[in-house]
Amino acid sequence: MHAFDYQAPTTVAEAIQLLAKHNGTARPLAGGTDLIDQMRVGRFAPEVVIDVKKLKELNVLSVDADGLHVGAAVPCYRIYSDETVNSQYTALADSCHIIGGIQIQSRASIGGNLCNSGPAADSTPSMIALGGVCVITGPDGTREVPVESFCTGPGKNVLKPGELLVEVRFPTRPANSGSHYRRMIPRNEMDIAVVGVGASVVLDASGQKFASARIALGAVAPTPLFAQAASALLAGQPVNDETLDKAATAAREIASPITDMRGTREYRIHVTGVLVKRVLQAAVARARGEDIGYCRGH
Amino acid sequence: MSGKRVVTLTINGDQTEVLCEPRQTLLEVLRNNLDFTGTKEGCSNGNCGACTVLMDGRPVVSCLVLAVEAEGAELRTIEGVACGSHLDEVQSAFLEGAALQCGICTPGFIVQTEALLAENPNPSEDDIRFYLAGNLCRCTGYDKIVRAVQAAAEKRQVARSV
Numbered sequence A: 001m002h003a004f005d006y007q008a009p010t011t012v013a014e015a016i017q018l019l020a021k022h023n024g025t026a027r028p029l030a031g032g033t034d035l036i037d038q039m040r041v042g043r044f045a046p047e048v049v050i051d052v053k054k055l056k057e058l059n060v061l062s063v064d065a066d067g068l069h070v071g072a073a074v075p076c077y078r079i080y081s082d083e084t085v086n087s088q089y090t091a092l093a094d095s096c097h098i099i100g101g102i103q104i105q106s107r108a109s110i111g112g113n114l115c116n117s118g119p120a121a122d123s124t125p126s127m128i129a130l131g132g133v134c135v136i137t138g139p140d141g142t143r144e145v146p147v148e149s150f151c152t153g154p155g156k157n158v159l160k161p162g163e164l165l166v167e168v169r170f171p172t173r174p175a176n177s178g179s180h181y182r183r184m185i186p187r188n189e190m191d192i193a194v195v196g197v198g199a200s201v202v203l204d205a206s207g208q209k210f211a212s213a214r215i216a217l218g219a220v221a222p223t224p225l226f227a228q229a230a231s232a233l234l235a236g237q238p239v240n241d242e243t244l245d246k247a248a249t250a251a252r253e254i255a256s257p258i259t260d261m262r263g264t265r266e267y268r269i270h271v272t273g274v275l276v277k278r279v280l281q282a283a284v285a286r287a288r289g290e291d292i293g294y295c296r297g298h
Numbered sequence B: 001m002s003g004k005r006v007v008t009l010t011i012n013g014d015q016t017e018v019l020c021e022p023r024q025t026l027l028e029v030l031r032n033n034l035d036f037t038g039t040k041e042g043c044s045n046g047n048c049g050a051c052t053v054l055m056d057g058r059p060v061v062s063c064l065v066l067a068v069e070a071e072g073a074e075l076r077t078i079e080g081v082a083c084g085s086h087l088d089e090v091q092s093a094f095l096e097g098a099a100l101q102c103g104i105c106t107p108g109f110i111v112q113t114e115a116l117l118a119e120n121p122n123p124s125e126d127d128i129r130f131y132l133a134g135n136l137c138r139c140t141g142y143d144k145i146v147r148a149v150q151a152a153a154e155k156r157q158v159a160r161s162v
């Protein structure tokens, strides 16, 4: 690995100052499960690596009147061990169980997953589905960006030099809501998604109609996508095959995947439809309090 | 600066100081600076699990940790599993069950199994396969490893109940 300096600031202000001082030549380090390998192979060669794990704001995992706050550096295992996440923000727990194996989950954060901005990042569709908002701090103060607007291309995002992702905040979950994330991979674990789908649904009091829904897709475009039209058409519709098929069709229309060794474009588009339907069914079952017989991490 | 710095950490209960560069991974420093060569290097990119160590009780791949990040950490490596020349239940189960051939993956599997059994003393076959999914073995075909983990779990349960 190239030679670099290592700093581990203990306040966000100090971290921002360091990032600003080394304008463009410093990089934050969270769990390092992307960054350390990227430095090893020479893809990135920052002069300064700024460890953000000692910043208390980035280690927050708590619920208040604004909803759930997940600090950008909180590792996956803490997220899926959290009672509130498991019971209410279930799609996020599903994603965190899937990222790498247990060793990777000890370190990998959702902040790192999002800032690495890979098209197939497994936590991003869940964060979009759950209405996550990125809280970003930089030299000019703090701003908020919805997760679906954060990534701008493979490996690219809206962060300006000197800015740090502090946390992702999720709105309070309404009654009769459920969510799920699932990906298609040829193995059982430890692989990159061929397609990933996250969805969150809110049902009416009878549990028979959609009040609203948010569907997000991974690995089918240069960035994870919010499937806006597919989500919007569900509002007010009865929960049945016909409705789910309409959503699946609308989601397939926005998929523009590439062909690679994991699958052809046509295959990925087909799988998008299949997964959207299955993930919606699971989210509905969870909203109704039913057991979906889903085996975590598979 | 990018120059060397002293990192103080505890390895298998002993406090140690080591002079290292920020660019050195924990795996490199364990093996090259500290002579803890039981921790193996397979892929160096987080995929094989051969370099697994416990850091503050959590299993991590030491090839994706900078040694400077381990300042103040408590590490447990494969060298800390046996008690003197007395192998622990997991090690003897691997030996008795022929759960290794070339052995390069074995320290990682054993350390990861220690983490599994600490969290879940009575894992199902599915639990074991899932927890060990980040450890790769090119030789055994995994079945003997899974059986060795089951045997170690049983032995430990029996040992605890007497």
Ligand SMILES: Cc1cc2nc3c(=O)[nH]c(=O)nc-3n(C[C@H](O)[C@H](O)[C@H](O)COP(=O)(O)OP(=O)(O)OC[C@H]3O[C@@H](n4cnc5c(N)ncnc54)[C@H](O)[C@@H]3O)c2cc1C
Pocket (backbone or CB within 6 Å): A027, A028, A029, A030, A031, A032, A033, A034, A035, A036, A037, A052, A058, A072, A073, A098, A099, A100, A101, A104, A107, A108, A109, A110, A111, A112, A113, A114, A115, A116, A120, A121, A122, A123, A159, A163, A164, A165, A166, A190, A191, A192, B045, B046, B047
């Ligand atoms: C074996 C293996 C398996 C994997 N499997 C999966 C998988 O199944 N699914 C998946 O999605 N990913 C997977 N990954 C990729 C990786 O683990 C994830 O993307 C992880 O979430 C990255 O988080 P991190 O905390 O390790 O990030 P880091 O590596 O620390 O950082 C990633 C990037 O984000 C930047 N960054 C980090 N934090 C911040 C911040 N707060 N503000 C601004 N920028 C920041 C860093 O500078 C860096 O560019 C795998 C990786 C490995 C090695």
Ligand code: FES
Pocket (backbone or CB within 6 Å): B040, B041, B042, B043, B044, B045, B046, B047, B048, B049, B050, B051, B052, B061, B062, B063, B064
């Ligand atoms: S050498 Fe670290 S995971 Fe392979």
Ligand code: FES
Pocket (backbone or CB within 6 Å): B099, B100, B101, B102, B103, B104, B105, B106, B136, B137, B138, B139, B140
């Ligand atoms: S025994 Fe050879 S790789 Fe596992």
